[in-house]
Amino acid sequence: LAKTTQPISMDSYEGQEVNITCSHNNIATNDYITWYQQFPSQGPRFIIQGYKTKVTNEVASLFIPADRKSSTLSLPRVSLSDTAVYYCLVGSSGGYQKVTFGTGTKLQVIP
Amino acid sequence: DAGVIQSPRHEVTEMGQEVTLRCKPISGHDYLFWYRQTMMRGLELLIYFNNNVPIDDSGMPEDRFSAKMPNASFSTLKIQPSEPRDSAVYFCASSFQVTNTEAFFGQGTRLTVV
Numbered sequence: 297l298a299k300t301t302q303p304i305s306m307d308s309y310e311g312q313e314v315n316i317t318c319s320h321n322n323i324a325t326n327d328y329i330t331w332y333q334q335f336p337s338q339g340p341r342f343i344i345q346g347y348k349t350k351v352t353n354e355v356a357s358l359f360i361p362a363d364r365k366s367s368t369l370s371l372p373r374v375s376l377s378d379t380a381v382y383y384c385l386v387g388s389s390g391g392y393q394k395v396t397f398g399t400g401t402k403l404q405v406i407p
Numbered sequence: 408d409a410g411v412i413q414s415p416r417h418e419v420t421e422m423g424q425e426v427t428l429r430c431k432p433i434s435g436h437d438y439l440f441w442y443r444q445t446m447m448r449g450l451e452l453l454i455y456f457n458n459n460v461p462i463d464d465s466g467m468p469e470d471r472f473s474a475k476m477p478n479a480s481f482s483t484l485k486i487q488p489s490e491p492r493d494s495a496v497y498f499c500a501s502s503f504q505v506t507n508t509e510a511f512f513g514q515g516t517r518l519t520v521v
Contacts, residue, residue: 330509339411339498339512340450383450397442397450 300384305402314371316401318384321365329360329367332383332397340383340397344369371403379405411513413499419519426485426517432501440510441474441484442498450498456482462500489520 298318301319305344308314330346332340344351346358346367369379381400411481412431420426432439454464459476465473471490476482486493496517500510 337515339500339515341512342509345509375410397452399449 297330300386300398302382302401305404306397307404307406308374309406310327310375314374314378314403316369316371316382316384316403317366318369319366320384320386323364323386327386328363329345329358329364330385330387331356331358331369332385334383334400343382354374364395369378374403374405376405379403409413411499411501411511412419413516414496415500415516416514417517417519417521421491422490423488424520425485426489426493426518426520428437428484428497428499428518430482430499430513432482432499433511434480434504436501438502438510440483441482442500442512443495444498444515445495451456453484460476462487486518489518493521503519 299322302316306314307318328345330345331343333343334340344353344356344358346360348360348364351358359368359370367384369382381402383397383400385397411433414429418426418521427459437458438455440499441453442450442459443453444450451466453466454474455462456476459479461474463482472486474484483501484497498512498515500511500512
């Protein structure tokens with residue numbers, strides 16, 4: 297699996313847009329990029345997944361440049377409830393797959 | 408579907424005792440994963456199954472740990488004998504075989520070994 301690197305922590309004020317970037321220089325051709333969110337005392341929860349360009353859902357947007365060596369999770373107008381740890385994962389679809397988490401980015405939203 | 412169900416939610420046991428954690432994956436999911444989370448080591452993959460067959464157990468820390476999946480709707484993670492350093496939150500997750508790597512996690516079991 298491709299190794300990922302992301303900031304350990306970030307702070308943001310309520311109402312701001314937050315962008316968390318993840319580096320995955322050795323991403324393989326058939327790898328997807330997936331982001332998870334984890335609140336304290338809960339299991340991780342899937343946020344968004346993409347392969348290239350831009351993906352948007354009701355929660356977030358995912359920007360992936362043409363070389364796919366990095367990706368950026370964008371959270372619009374964060375609130376206090378967005379305080380959580382965000383994990384970036386890279387892995388291929390189909391076949392024998394496993395989900396392996398890195399250290400994640402701890403986002404603290406400040407009032 | 409009620410999602411991935413783990414039991415118990417909390418377990419406190421004495422060192423040397425056997426501990427069994429249980430998991431019911433989402434119906435229809437072909438993959439089941441066991442993770443351990445601690446402050447020091449983060450979220451570690453212990454073992455995963457595909458169609459009830461263990462595929463990769465390289466993350467299982469020691470022979471004291473064992474996992475089984477007797478059928479598609481049930482899996483156990485057993486620690487025998489338990490030690491204080493096994494204290495952690497253990498998560499079970501399941502996913503579909505095809506298309507993506509999205510996994511659905513249970514609420515976890517917080518294990519404390521005293």
